[in-house]
Amino acid sequence: MNFALTEEQETFRRATRAFAEKEIAPIAAERDETNVYPVELLQLMANLGYLGLKFPSEYGGGDGGNLDAALVFEELAAASAGITLGIYCHVVLALTAIARIGNDDQKRRYLAPGIRAEAEKIGAFGSTEAGAGSDIAAISTRAERDGDGYVLNGAKLFCTNSPIADFIVLSSVTDATRGGGISLFIVDRGAPGLSVSQPIRTLGMHPAQTAEVVLENVRVPVENRLGEENRGVPNMLTAFAEGRIVAAAFAIGIARVAFDLARKYVLDRVQFGQPIARNQVIQHRLADMDTEIQAARLLTHQAAWLADHGRPFVKEASQAKVFATEAAARIAAQAMHLQGAYGYVIESPAQRYYRDTHVLEIGEGTSEILRNVIAKQLGL
Numbered sequence: 001m002n003f004a005l006t007e008e009q010e011t012f013r014r015a016t017r018a019f020a021e022k023e024i025a026p027i028a029a030e031r032d033e034t035n036v037y038p039v040e041l042l043q044l045m046a047n048l049g050y051l052g053l054k055f056p057s058e059y060g061g062g063d064g065g066n067l068d069a070a071l072v073f074e075e076l077a078a079a080s081a082g083i084t085l086g087i088y089c090h091v092v093l094a095l096t097a098i099a100r101i102g103n104d105d106q107k108r109r110y111l112a113p114g115i116r117a118e119a120e121k122i123g124a125f126g127s128t129e130a131g132a133g134s135d136i137a138a139i140s141t142r143a144e145r146d147g148d149g150y151v152l153n154g155a156k157l158f159c160t161n162s163p164i165a166d167f168i169v170l171s172s173v174t175d176a177t178r179g180g181g182i183s184l185f186i187v188d189r190g191a192p193g194l195s196v197s198q199p200i201r202t203l204g205m206h207p208a209q210t211a212e213v214v215l216e217n218v219r220v221p222v223e224n225r226l227g228e229e230n231r232g233v234p235n236m237l238t239a240f241a242e243g244r245i246v247a248a249a250f251a252i253g254i255a256r257v258a259f260d261l262a263r264k265y266v267l268d269r270v271q272f273g274q275p276i277a278r279n280q281v282i283q284h285r286l287a288d289m290d291t292e293i294q295a296a297r298l299l300t301h302q303a304a305w306l307a308d309h310g311r312p313f314v315k316e317a318s319q320a321k322v323f324a325t326e327a328a329a330r331i332a333a334q335a336m337h338l339q340g341a342y343g344y345v346i347e348s349p350a351q352r353y354y355r356d357t358h359v360l361e362i363g364e365g366t367s368e369i370l371r372n373v374i375a376k377q378l379g380l
Contacts, residue, residue, distance in 0.1 A: 003298070005071075013071045019048065020079035028080035031207040032352055035199065037086050037164055038207070042117040051091055052115035055099050059112040065308035066242055070249035070300055077253030081356035084250065085208035089161040090114065092246045094123025097169050097239040101184065101227040110167060110186060126156035126170035126213055127236065134369045136171065137180050137233055141215065143172035150174070150225065152185065152218040160210040162196045165189060168213060171232050182232035186224045193218040204355030240364060242307060244317040247364045248300040248324035251357065252293060255328040258353040259289050262335035265342070285338065289331045296324035315377035318370040325360040326367060332357045 005013065023044060031038060045051050054069045055061025062068075069092070076084040098111045113121035132138040141154025152172055162168060166189045175181025187194060193216040199209040227235045263286055266277040276282050299320040306313035336343040336350040343350035361367050 003301075009068065009071060012068070013075065016050070016072050016075040017078075019050075020075050024076065024079035024083055028083065029349065029352070031080065032082055033206070035206045035209065037209055038083060039122070039164055041083065042087065042090065042122060045087065046115065046117035051087075051095075051117055054091075055095065055111065055115060059099075059107050060115045065304065066245050067301060067304035067308055069246050070304045073246050074249040074253040074256070074297075077250045078257040079253075080207065081250070081254050081353075082205040082207035084253070085205045086161055086164070088246065088250065089125060089208070090123045090165075092243045093125035093239070094161075094165075094167070094169050096242060097125065097184065097226065097235070098123075098186070100239055100242075101235045105223065106186065106226065122161065122164060122166050124159055124161035124165035124168045124213075126159040126162070126168050128158045129155060130157050134366055136236060137182065139171055139173060139182065141170070141172045142176070143174050143183060143185065143220070145174070146219070149219050149221045150185065152187070152215045152220055154215050156213040156215075158200065158210050159196075159213045160208050162211045162213050163199050163209040169226060170213070171236065174232075175230050178230065180233045181230045183229050184226035184232045184235055185220050186226055187215070187218060187220055188224075191218050191220065203358065204352070205359055241314050241317055243364050244321040244370070245300060245303045245307060245313075247360060248296065248303070248317075248320040251321075251324040251328035251360045252296050252300060254353055254357050254360075255289075255293050255296070255324075255331040258328075258332045258335040258350065259286070259293060261350055261353075262286065262289070262338045265339045282338065285334060289334060292327040292331060296320070296327050299323055315374055318365070318373045318377070321364060322367050322370045322374070325357070329357040329361060 023041065027038060049062050050072060052061035053064040053072060057063045073084065076087060095111055095114045098106055110121065114123055127136055129139050129141065131140060141152065143150040143152045154172065156170055159168065168187050169184060170187060171182050171184055173181060174183040195214045197212040199211050202210065266282050267275055269276045303313050303316035303320045306316055332353040336354045339348065339350050342348055
């Protein structure tokens with residue numbers, strides 16, 4: 001077994017960290033406070049090839065894999081989880097759905113310009129509704145066939161990126177007479193009848209704006225249906241499975257930077273005549289935190305490797321996502337606690353790491369739902 005990255009991967013990882021520390025980390029606190037997403041950053045990342053890393057070169061991508069994406073998102077999330085979430089929704093959700101499910105025409109119209117971050121090609125993904133979260137088959141948004149198109153009515157809640165997005169990939173019922181009669185559609189921002197609410201205030205991930213999307217008799221041409229009609233549920237599960245690998249890496253990035261901050265603090269903080277890091281109880285806490293980070297990374301890289309080699313990976317991706325996101329929440333909480341009052345003040349990044357981790361246990365499948373997935377894979 002070889003757990004080492006290739007020389008190319010290691011070089012790319014270091015380059016990504018340098019980029020994130022230069023372009024993202026310096027604005028992380030400010031954007032967390034102002035709730036303004038740095039849209040211009042997407043163009044900069046596109047120019048450097050980050051947005052198209054895992055997509056085919058024929059559409060401008062880098063022909064990379066899930067492990068490459070995991071390496072990138074760990075470094076980006078360490079710099080700013082909130083900013084990275086906007087990138088995640090554009091690349092891992094919207095563009096990946098088009099890349100995996102879309103036809104050549106849709107890839108040329110949305111994937112290729114989305115990789116280049118061209119004007120009017122930033123994506124969002126809408127599935128959650130007020131009455132349908134984990135139960136993706138319970139959505140109430142309807143799409144009725146009308147000539148050469150569909151007419152959509154309904155609403156999507158917690159649609160991250162929607163206030164800045166130029167198109168939204170969303171799910172809608174196309175056959176109410178059958179269970180799972182759901183299809184996916186690409187809806188352009190300027191479509192008559194489409195409206196996006198003001199951003200919803202959330203505990204963490206402040207720069208990544210999430211909102212409600214309302215559709216009132218929105219007409220979508222048939223060529224914007226993504227994949228076969230009534231195949232939306234399996235198509236979403238296909239896209240989400242890969243997303244869970246990246247979500248796990250996302251969590252590792254936050255956990256790592258929270259751990260690094262706590263480690264530095266306990267080495268510098270002097271109480272009773274010595275650094276508090278000399279206390280065995282502190283040492284054990286840091287030892288446990290680092291162990292969880294290493295375990296999460298191994299689970300994540302294993303799932304990525306399996307996916308990249310065409311092997312079954314649903315169980316492993318679910319395990320990586322559950323373990324990494326829950327570990328990140330524990331580590332961020334512990335890191336803030338170890339810094340005492342200094343970690344609790346708004347000026348400290350420790351409280352931001354703490355706030356940002358919790359949504360990762362909810363999005364891309366809650367921990368409870370993923371445990372159901374794991375159990376099913378175990379034949380239970």
